[in-house]
Amino acid sequence: MDDKSRRDFLRGGWKLGGALLIGAAGYTGYEALRPLASGAGGAKITVGKTSSFATDTNTYVSAGRMYIVNANDYLFALSQKCPHLGCHVPYCESSGRFECPCHGSIYDLAGEYITGPAPRGMDRYEVTLEGDNVVVDTSVLKAGPARGAKTFLTPPKGPSCIGKA
Numbered sequence: 001m002d003d004k005s006r007r008d009f010l011r012g013g014w015k016l017g018g019a020l021l022i023g024a025a026g027y028t029g030y031e032a033l034r035p036l037a038s039g040a041g042g043a044k045i046t047v048g049k050t051s052s053f054a055t056d057t058n059t060y061v062s063a064g065r066m067y068i069v070n071a072n073d074y075l076f077a078l079s080q081k082c083p084h085l086g087c088h089v090p091y092c093e094s095s096g097r098f099e100c101p102c103h104g105s106i107y108d109l110a111g112e113y114i115t116g117p118a119p120r121g122m123d124r125y126e127v128t129l130e131g132d133n134v135v136v137d138t139s140v141l142k143a144g145p146a147r148g149a150k151t152f153l154t155p156p157k158g159p160s161c162i163g164k165a
């Protein structure tokens with residue numbers, strides 16, 4: 001390869017690298033701004049009577065891939081999907097918290113962020129009461145509370161399921 005063709009080759013490489021960087025930046029911006037995708041099918045789901053959800057308990061609803069939580073008499077419908085990279089976040093009976101086994105994010109009963117790499121608390125669906133029925137609208141998933149929210153934080157009931165404090 002002579003000097004001129006080497007120079008042309010390198011110049012083309014810089015252009016290609018720049019185009020890839022612009023494409024990656026555009027995709028990242030799109031990912032950050034697009035509405036959250038609902039993993040629950042987008043329907044309104046009647047999940048039970050209000051009396052079915054006792055204070056400070058959670059109930060997994062497989063039809064919506066979500067937890068119905070009664071935290072201090074406030075009802076939440078939490079997406080099972082971790083706001084970090086999307087793993088299914090199980091509830092840890094021994095600690096009384098949601099603990100993600102993938103990278104160690106932990107959330108309190110209301111899905112508020114406690115620790116780990118997640119950018120926020122667990123995402124929530126809208127909950128309404130129709131008479132005595134609890135209805136969850138899975139068409140819109142709202143971003144979970146910011147990291148600083150600790151309204152429902154209580155000490156862990158016992159040991160963590162993923163070995164964290």
Ligand code: FES
Pocket residue numbers: 082083084085086087100101102103104105116117118
């Ligand atoms: S996917 Fe849950 S902490 Fe990474």
